[in-house]
Amino acid sequence: MTAPEKRGNGNAGLRTEIITDITRISPEEWSRVYPQICESYHFFKTLQESGLEQFEWHYILVYDAGELVGVAPCFLMHYPLDTTIQGPIKSVLLKIKKRSPNFMELRVLVCGLPMGQGRIGVVRDAGAVVQAICRAMESLAASRKISILGFKDFGLRECEWLDVLQAEGYYKFESMPSTEMAVPYRFFDEYVKTLNRVSRDGLKRKLKEIDRAAPLPMEIREHLSEDELDQVYALYTQTLLRHGEMSFEIMTKDFFRRLSGNMPAQTRYFLWRLNGRIVAFALCLVSAERMIDYYLGFDYALAHDLHLYFTRFRDLMKWCIENKIPVYEMGNTGYEAKRRLGFEFVRLFVYAKHLNKFVNPFFHLLCRCLRPENFDATFKHIRKKS
Numbered sequence: 001m002t003a004p005e006k007r008g009n010g011n012a013g014l015r016t017e018i019i020t021d022i023t024r025i026s027p028e029e030w031s032r033v034y035p036q037i038c039e040s041y042h043f044f045k046t047l048q049e050s051g052l053e054q055f056e057w058h059y060i061l062v063y064d065a066g067e068l069v070g071v072a073p074c075f076l077m078h079y080p081l082d083t084t085i086q087g088p089i090k091s092v093l094l095k096i097k098k099r100s101p102n103f104m105e106l107r108v109l110v111c112g113l114p115m116g117q118g119r120i121g122v123v124r125d126a127g128a129v130v131q132a133i134c135r136a137m138e139s140l141a142a143s144r145k146i147s148i149l150g151f152k153d154f155g156l157r158e159c160e161w162l163d164v165l166q167a168e169g170y171y172k173f174e175s176m177p178s179t180e181m182a183v184p185y186r187f188f189d190e191y192v193k194t195l196n197r198v199s200r201d202g203l204k205r206k207l208k209e210i211d212r213a214a215p216l217p218m219e220i221r222e223h224l225s226e227d228e229l230d231q232v233y234a235l236y237t238q239t240l241l242r243h244g245e246m247s248f249e250i251m252t253k254d255f256f257r258r259l260s261g262n263m264p265a266q267t268r269y270f271l272w273r274l275n276g277r278i279v280a281f282a283l284c285l286v287s288a289e290r291m292i293d294y295y296l297g298f299d300y301a302l303a304h305d306l307h308l309y310f311t312r313f314r315d316l317m318k319w320c321i322e323n324k325i326p327v328y329e330m331g332n333t334g335y336e337a338k339r340r341l342g343f344e345f346v347r348l349f350v351y352a353k354h355l356n357k358f359v360n361p362f363f364h365l366l367c368r369c370l371r372p373e374n375f376d377a378t379f380k381h382i383r384k385k386s
Contacts, residue, residue, distance in 0.1 A: 014069070014128060016136040017061045022048055025061065025068075033071045034121035038285040038292060039113060042262045044073055049262075050255035054078065055114060060136045062129050070129035071121035072111050074137065076144065079108040109141045112152035114249045115294070116331070117178055117348060119158070126161040134168055141355060148363070151351040153178075159349055170351040171364040173371050179343040180290070180329040183320045191317065191342075199340040206310045213306055214274060218315040221269040223260045231278040232256060232269065235297025242300060243333065251295065256283065270319075272311060280308045282316060290327035291320055313341065 019025065022044050030041045048057050055075045062070030111133065112118030122129050137149050153175050154162055166172055185191045192200055210216075224232060233253045240250060260267040266287060272280040279299040285292045293316060298308045320328050330343055339345075354363035 013064065014125075014132040015063045016132050017063065018136060018140060019059050019061065020057060022057070022059055025059070029068055030071060030121075033068055033123055035119050037119065038263075038266050038287055038290075039116050039119070043259075043285075046255060046258050046262045049258055050252050052249065052252060052255070054250065058109075058140065060111075060133050062132045062136075064125075067123075069123040069125065070133065072133045073113065073119075074109060074111045074140075075114060076107070076109050076146065077114070079106050079110070079148075079150070106148055107146050108148040108150055109137055109144070109146050110150040110152050111137065112150075112154065114152075116153070116292075117346075118152050118154040120154075120161070122161065127164050130161050130164055131168075134165060138355065147355045147359075149353050149355065153348040153350065155346065155348060162349075162351055165351045165353075168353070169357065169360055170353040171367050172349055172351050173367055174373065175348045175350045176332040176372050177335075177348055178329065178332055178346040179335070179338045180327055180346055181341075181343045183317070183326055183328050185321050188314065188318050188321060191321070195340075195342055199342070202340070203310070206307050207314060210307050210311055210314070216272045216274060216279070216306065216308075216311055218319075219271040219273065220319075221271060222264055222267060224256070224269055228269075228271070228278065229253065229257055232271075232281045232283075232297060235278065235281055235299060236295060237297075238300060239297045256295075259283070270312070270316060272308070272315075274302065274306075279306070280312055282312055284316070286325065288325075290329055291316070291325045292329045293331060309337070 022030075022041065027041045034040055044057070044059075047055070055077050058074045058076070060070075060072040060074060061068060062072075111120070120130070120133070134149075141147070141149055149170075151162055151165065151170070159172075163172070183191075185194075192203060195203065221228070233256060236251070236256070260269070263285070266285045268284045268286050268291075270282040270284065271278050279302050281297050282293055283295040285294055296312065302308065317328065319325075330338060335345070350367075352363070352367055354360040
C-alpha cells in the first residue's frame, strides 16, 4: 500500500497529507470533520472500489498540531470542456469527438465530487484550511504534470470559504445547478394544487394517461439480485447512451452492486416492472433529511407511451410524503421539466485556474465562454430568484 504523501505549508502551521486509499483514515475520524451527508466516507469508499477508470482518487487531510481539521476529496480526470454546451454547437462537437475522442478534453485535478455537489470538511479556520488544500493540490498537480486545478460544484455556504481562491488566480463561475423540492405535503394531491395552472393541468393529464395504461406498481429493494442488477444496468446504459453527453461519470455495474453493501441504510432501489421485466428504475440515497434521486434508467421503447418519467416522479414523491422525507433532491439536467414540476434551482459554483500565470487570463476567458447560462435559457430563472 502506498505511503501517504506529506506536504508542509505555511498556513497557520497547518500540515497536509495526501492519501490515495480512503481506508487509511477511519470512518470515525473522517465523520468528525466531514459534513454529515449521504455522500460521505462509505460513498467514496464505494467509488474507490468500483473500478471507475476515468477517475483517480486522492484525499487531502489537513492537520493542526496533530489534530485533523480539514478533509478534501479530489480526483484526476480528463475533463470534457463541452459538457455545458448545448444546441447545434453540441451536435457538431459530438460528430468531431466520434473521430477524435479526446477533443476538448483537458487533464485536470478537481476538488469535489464528480456526480454531485462538492463538499469540504472544515473544523475551524476555514480560510487557512482552504489555502492549505490549494497548496497541496498545486504540489500534487506539479508532480503529475497537470496544469489545471478546479473546485467543482460548491454551494453558496462553501463559497464563503472558497472565495479566497480568487485572490490565488482562480476564476469563479456558475455551474450546472442542482434541483430540489421541499416536501411539506400530507398527500400527493396537496402537492399538485401548488403548481401553476399550466403545469398542474399538464401533470394531471399525464397521470390520467398513466392510470389508463398498464399498471406499473413500484417495488423497493435495499439489495438487487444478480438478475435484477443485470436488468437495471442495461437500463442505466441505455439512458446513458441517450443522455450521457451531460454526465461526468460512467458508473460500473460493480458500483450498483457495492453501494448497497457499503451503505445499506441509505441505499434504495425503486423498480417498475411490466410483465415481470424491469422497465424503469431509480437508485436513491435516503436519510432522515432528504432523498437524493441519483441514477435512473428507462426502457426507451416504452418510456414515452407509458410516461415512465412521470410515473417515477409521482411514485417517488408519494414515497417521500409517506415517509416524511422533507427534501426531494433530483440533481442536474432536464431543467425545464423539473421547473414545471416545482423544483427549485440550487446555485452551484466552480473555481478554476491554469497554473501557468501567462496562460491563466486566456483560460479565464475560455471559462467565461463555456458558462452554462450561455447555452440554456432556463438559467434565466436562476437569475430572477438570486
